[in-house]
Amino acid sequence: MIWRLLKKLANLHPPLRPPGALPEAVFQRLCIRCRKCAQVCPYGTIRMTHGEWGLKMGTPVIYPRQVPCYLCLKCPAVCPTDALEPITEMAEVKMGTATINTAGCLPYNGVLCRACYERCPIYREAITLKEEIYPVVHPEKCVGCGICENVCPTEPASIRVFSRHFED
Amino acid sequence: MTDPIQHLNRHMHRYRRVCQWLVLAVLVGVPLLNTSGIHAVAGTLYSFSIGQLTVMDPALVIQGILLTGQFAFPWLIAAAVPFLLAAFLGKVFCSWMCPFNLLGEFAQKIGEKCLPARTRVRFTNPPAYRYWVIFAGILVIMTILGVPLMTYLSMPGLISGQLSDWIVQNSVGIEIVLVGILLVLEVGTRSRFWCKYICPVGATLALAMHRRTLRVQYFPQKCQACRVRGSHKPCSNACPFHLDPRRADIYPYCMNCGECVVVCRQWGRALVLGFTSHGRTKIAVGESASKTERSKKEVNNE
Structure with missing residues (x-):
């Protein structure tokens, strides 16, 4: 217990x-x-x-x-025990999902920024720009690689990646 | 030129030390190669891969089966190499390769040199069931808790893993504290209790042993009973586990390190590492002459 x-x-x-x-x-x-x-x-x-x-x-x-x-x-x-499943395609990766904190994200606060949008390896699919300005994450496409969190210019990062296995 | 087996028997200790240090060098060298971009070899003593060939600790295969209830065929192939090695040569992984054994042997020596001598050292062979009860206990606890216990109790794995972490990412984990505590205890007790009783890696390898595995053979008619200068039993004194190799019941504890054989060469050469077709000669000191006759025949055969 x-x-x-x-x-x-x-x-x-x-x-x-x-x-x-x-x-x-x-x-x-x-x-x-x-x-x-x-x-x-x-x-x-x-x-x-x-x-x-x-x-x-x-x-x-x-x-x-x-x-x-x-x-x-x-x-x-x-991986010898397949604790990491032997995947070969980038789209198969489902490590986590990115979430945007709109309170800190620059475009939502009136400053132009496309850092995450432009560096995303699932280009124009996982992160798109609403009205050509506001970044939006699409969880079904996002693989969770974390490049967006790495390049985010704000401190702390306004886009963060969390593991998908929250309830396991 | 002498017989290579004789040569190996004589210089067993030196070869063993060289082998142990070589393994340690490989454990440092592989992460260094990896950080410089070569990934053909990778791994630690938990699991090691050379190109496409993957070798895995058989203890971890048992762990995987018990924890997940599943079995994957590649595990069988991965565990085959160490398992077959143990089936032919006994627990030579422990004595010739394991880095914890190397450290433990030095810890024991430090303890014997620096601490006051113990008044009473018992050279009795513990019963085999004790070894298996401890191993079974570890397996049961692991299964009930659902915790990868073997991984954390595998000292060769912890040491090689921490070495790798230190080289690859410049930091070590707190698991290294466990290794340190055990080494301090080894210095204090001088008994090598971890390798002798607890280590699940050695226990899994001992599972592979059978009648024809390499064993310490004892020929009682050659034994000098070594009572020169008041010191008796140089073989037991040389044994890191303080076993009495003149008796048949040193397995599954004995790891075929050959220290008793090397020492016995200076006396009667009654102890030899070798294979027999019918297991170890089951003769203890002072047993009946008919059995001694049988072992004499074996000497003639060799």
């Missing part, structure tokens, strides 16, 4: 996992913490969680504000 509660609390805000990751509960069981995904990542995107007690110890996470995922898809191929 307490164990379950603790587990739920720990998984309340699941971190952003590398492309192809299974739902958080299954992922934590299948991931053997072998570090191969971090080793093959050419951008240093995938970091192993450090300084954290619990089941997240040594699991791969992505902090898009530091380094986003550039969707080269080298990591799912090396």
Whole structure:
């Protein structure tokens, strides 16, 4: 009972996992913490969680504000337990979804900015411009790579990526 | 030129140390290669891949099956290499490759040199069931909690993983504290309790052992019973686990490190690492002559 509660609390805000990751509960069981995904990542995107007690110890996470995922898809191929499903297409990636905080986003506050719109790898599909000015995210197209969060000029970023596995 | 087996027996300790340091060098070298853009080799002692070939710790395959209730065929192939190695040579992964064993052996030596000598050291072989009960306990706890316990109890995995993290992302996790605590305990107890009783990686490899696996053979008619200068049992003293290799029941604890064999060469050469077709010669000190006759025949056969 307490164990379950603790587990739920720990998984309340699941971190952003590398492309192809299974739902958080299954992922934590299948991931053997072998570090191969971090080793093959050419951008240093995938970091192993450090300084954290619990089941997240040594699991791969992505902090898009530091380094986003550039969707080269080298990591799912090396995962020995398929905790990262072996996907090959960019569109198959469903790591997370971007959400815009309109209170901070520059265009919503009267300043022209197209940073996220122009850098989005799912160009003109995942982020579109309403009335040619206001960026809008389309969750069904967004893969959650976090490039938008990385390039957002405001501090803190007004567009943020959250894992899709919120309720798992 | 001497017989290569004899040569290996004589220089076993040196070869083993070289092998251990080489493995450690590989564990440092692979992440260094990865950070410089070469990804043909990758991994840690949890799982290692060379090109398309993936090798995985068999303990983690058991973990995967127990935690998910599923079985994937690639796991079988990935675990085959270490499992077959253990089936032929016993737990040589532990003695020749595992970085924690290397550190543990040094920790034990530091403890023996720097701490006051213990008044009483027992050289008895613990019963085999104790080993399996602990292993089964770990498996049951892991299944009930649904926690990848093997991953966190695998010292070779933790050490190689933290080495990789240190090189790839310049930071280490708190798991390294567990390794440190265990090493301090090894210095204090000098008993190598972790490798001897608890380590699930070694236990999984011990599952692969059978009658024809490489074993420490004992030939009692050669044994000098080593009571020179008041020191007795140099073989047990050399054993990192303080087992008595003159008895048949050193398995599943023994990891075939060969320290007892190397020491025994200075005395009666009664201990030899070798294969037999019918298991280990089951003769303890002072047993009946008929059994001694049988082992004499084996000597002649060799």
